[in-house]
Amino acid sequence: MHSLLSRLRHASVGVAVLLSGCNMEVLTPKGDIGAHEKSLILIALGLMAIVAIPVIAMTLWFPWRYRSGNKKATYTPNWSHSTRIELVVWTIPAIIIVILATITWTSSHALDPYKPLESEAKPVTVQVVSMDWKWLFVYPEYGVASVNELAFPVDRPVNFQITSDSVMNAFFIPQLGSQIYAMAGMETKLHLIAREPGSYEGLSTNFSGEGFSDMHFKAIATSEDGFKDWIAKAKATQVTLDDESYKTLAQPSQKVPVSYYGQVAPALFSSVVNKHMGDMSHGEMPMDSHHDMSQADMPMDMHHHEDGDAVSSNTTPTQAEK
Template sequence: MNEIQANVMKTTTLKRLWLPVGAGLAACLSGCNLDVLDPKGSVGVAEKALIATSTWAMLIVVIPVIILTLLFAWRYRASNRNATYAPKWSHSTAIEVVVWTVPTLIIIFLGVLTWKTTHELDPYRPIESNVKPINVEVVALDWKWLFIYPDLGIASVNQLAVPVGTPVNFRITSDSVMNSFFIPQLGTQVYAMAGMQTRLHLIADEAGDYAGMSANFSGEGFSDMKFRTLAQSPDEFNAWVAKVKATQQQLSMDEYGTVAKPSEKAPVQYFSTVDPQLFHNIIAKYNNGHVMDLQDAACGTKG
């Protein structure tokens, strides 16, 4: 068997090995729902554009490197006697200029882009709108989410309803370990920490039923720590509020102790009334009565 036949057999064997692997990967990815790339809110749209722009900028280097690697391997293969053989070659000013200038320009571009979008997409920055925002207080528990609507005096577990086209001002904390609040199609995940409150501003531009999740491992019930975000028309949202207010359950401090107990695959719950100091008390119990904002904590101040 000559060298060419041996190489052909090796190539054929590799193809046979990789075919089932490739088919398996394709089957797995076919079931993936890339919600981040299907945004339904202005923040999510801006983040998708940032991801796309950054990817294309980096591909300016990646694609030519891949192409040139394959080209050089083919051009300077052992059997090509026409290729220039230059064992003492060591420097090319033109090549040096290209390999340093292009990456430098890309890094500068990405740096400016990152600085600009970091400020534009700051989760603490309110969304400009003529529509009055709605306030929602979020508490990460083991292993569920509690949503408190302080202006409406209601609360829910594992279901968040918001009116379409209305900015939502979130205040987020945890009454357990560190967690992460994330609605992929609306954009921006923010951490929830005990004794701290973080802020987030989102908006839903289209009606829909969007997945919400914990994006930070927090124990055995983490995989089922999910909720649904209902982006509704104003009339539908008002009907949802009326439905919640019609329930018998009330969320007092005593009842909260029961709700906060660890549980997995927690069902949706509604509370027609809620203690107005509940969110404050959840945070303050870790700080000797103080409520600390994460941004203030970075500056060493308390609120």
């Protein structure tokens, strides 16, 4: 017993050391969507614990209770049925499944990433382009753009329009919630809101090549005045993001520093989406030589969202043929 306790003690220390490097941003939300998703995580964890904790406890208690040295334990080698046990092992899981089904149905509609957030404040539109290996943010209402830095006011919804100029990536700001894919030739949407000012980590969560590990950006939630100052700083750069400068920016590069563009060519985002539409109509994904992936390795298909925009589904080419 002493040896077992010693091993458990050392194991717990090891687990603590490993978890010390984990960032629990998902569990410290700073926006409405993130808070709802945290609640779902905790509810699911609690429902799992209803089953897991008793099972773990019984796996420890049964060997101890029915050990060969315990003469007080009832020995029934021909036991085969217990109505009470059957009721427990079937009723509890059935109730949990009903609860999960209800939560899944309601939350899937309430947290639809395409669904605009209800707010009296005017939303900020941000067009997001995933590149190798950086993020471009275009503000069409203000005529500015930035690379690897995103800013927006607190308590105002942010309407993201997202695409990719390369392979598939995934846009994610953990403390604000909702990951969504960025895909060439398609536009996906996401609606978020921040309730506290701060600088939040943003990243790609879909492996996209050798520069993937440094494909991060800062999401800055600030006051209205702070947002105006950020827009003014971007405009002051006097650098234009036109077709030529965009082609230079789109070249594969790693650990790209934050940069700003004071002017943006009209309909730049639409042109990025449309230039890949020919490839998508033939069922091909744009693929560069530096990505060691074949078409068969891309588990992606398309279907249409109810408002007409394309979204992804995890369907392999083999499944699609079937």
